[in-house]
Amino acid sequence: MDLGSWTTPLAYVGLASTAYIAYKFISSAAIYLLPSTLIKTHNCSGKNWALVTGATDGIGFGFCEELCSRGFNVILHGRSRTKLEKRRGELQADFPSRKIGIVVLDVCELAAGMNGLAQDVQAILTAHGGDLTVLVNNVGGETSPYTCLDGLSFDSARQTIERNASATLQITRELLPLLVAGERGVILNVSSISAYGMPYISVYSSTKGFINTFTRALEAECKAEKRNVDVIGLTVAEVNTPGHPVPPGLFRPTPRVLASAGLNRVGCGRVMAFAYFPHWIQGLSLDVLPRSFMMKITAERMQALQKETERANKKQ
Ligand SMILES: NC(=O)c1ccc[n+]([C@@H]2O[C@H](COP(=O)([O-])OP(=O)(O)OC[C@H]3O[C@@H](n4cnc5c(N)ncnc54)[C@H](OP(=O)(O)O)[C@@H]3O)[C@@H](O)[C@H]2O)c1
Numbered sequence: 001m002d003l004g005s006w007t008t009p010l011a012y013v014g015l016a017s018t019a020y021i022a023y024k025f026i027s028s029a030a031i032y033l034l035p036s037t038l039i040k041t042h043n044c045s046g047k048n049w050a051l052v053t054g055a056t057d058g059i060g061f062g063f064c065e066e067l068c069s070r071g072f073n074v075i076l077h078g079r080s081r082t083k084l085e086k087r088r089g090e091l092q093a094d095f096p097s098r099k100i101g102i103v104v105l106d107v108c109e110l111a112a113g114m115n116g117l118a119q120d121v122q123a124i125l126t127a128h129g130g131d132l133t134v135l136v137n138n139v140g141g142e143t144s145p146y147t148c149l150d151g152l153s154f155d156s157a158r159q160t161i162e163r164n165a166s167a168t169l170q171i172t173r174e175l176l177p178l179l180v181a182g183e184r185g186v187i188l189n190v191s192s193i194s195a196y197g198m199p200y201i202s203v204y205s206s207t208k209g210f211i212n213t214f215t216r217a218l219e220a221e222c223k224a225e226k227r228n229v230d231v232i233g234l235t236v237a238e239v240n241t242p243g244h245p246v247p248p249g250l251f252r253p254t255p256r257v258l259a260s261a262g263l264n265r266v267g268c269g270r271v272m273a274f275a276y277f278p279h280w281i282q283g284l285s286l287d288v289l290p291r292s293f294m295m296k297i298t299a300e301r302m303q304a305l306q307k308e309t310e311r312a313n314k315k316q
Contacts (some may be wrong), residue, residue, distance in 0.1 A: 053140045108158075
């Protein structure tokens with residue numbers, strides 16, 4: 001076979017492929033240089049409100065601190081009134097000019113009416129003035145981490161699905177009318193790199209896949225309906241939080257650093273984006289390396305975490 005006649009076309013194919021990969025890489029990395037449009041678009045009047053779910057700890061509280069520092073009044077959602085009051089006090093001390101509201105709802109016990117969530121939020125807005133323009137769907141976590149599927153109880157699996165998937169869907173459904181009523185709104189859905197499909201956290205991992213698809217579907221629906229709201233899914237890898245107590249470092253930021261990065265992605269033009277640049281770099285490995293290799297490493301890490309958790313539980 002004469003390969004000579006193929007050399008030129010193959011060179012063009014190679015060049016085109018390299019240019020395409022370089023374009024995808026650069027355009028994906030470039031979003032970390034774009035300025036956030038959060039304040040310009042979603043808090044023009046400086047008196048708007050943001051609601052953060054799962055706000056009493058971890059990334060949720062980090063979002064509350066960052067939103068307060070960027071001029072928003074904040075409504076904290078949680079399941080414990082005592083914890084919410086404590087966190088409200090801390091925020092009020094750090095940001096005396098902000099208004100802080102609280103709403104109580106256990107998202108593992110959702111029922112029709114949602115405990116009057118929308119009415120409670122509306123009452124806060126009416127009492128203090130301003131609109132709800134930001135919803136951060138952050139509440140989430142695995143009820144029984146590092147467990148095989150058949151080791152989970154019915155209730156543990158149900159709670160993980162409700163805490164992560166149902167909570168985001170039902171809270172968004174309930175609050176969407178308030179978000180579209182005011183200045184342009186934004187919904188930030190906190191997802192996870194585990195949506196890739198990871199062993200020993202299969203239920204949690206699947207709920208984050210749900211969040212990704214829900215985010216894409218809702219974004220398209222809001223656009224088609226010309227709703228005054230942007231929808232963004234934030235992919236997150238490891239963060240040092242009470243729910244995931246790993247040592248902090250460059251690839252394991254503190255909740256506030258992660259929250260700041262997440263808010264900086266508003267206006268980036270993507271429906272789904274890694275919130276934090278070093279996590280985006282980690283995410284590249286999932287695109288580039290073979291899945292079988294990545295899952296072998298992940299399974300080993302999960303097994304090690306499983307042993308650590310067992311040891312810690314025995315000590316208690
Ligand atoms: N940390 C990570 O490495 C990581 C990685 C990827 C994605 N994420 C995602 O980031 C989000 C926050 O994670 P995190 O690590 O910050 O979690 P966390 O430290 O465990 O905090 C979770 C928050 O949600 C609240 N919450 C839990 N169950 C609830 C319920 N049934 N009803 C109402 N509130 C409830 C908790 O309230 P209490 O204080 O009452 O428990 C707390 O405020 C989650 O969606 C998680 O999937 C985290």
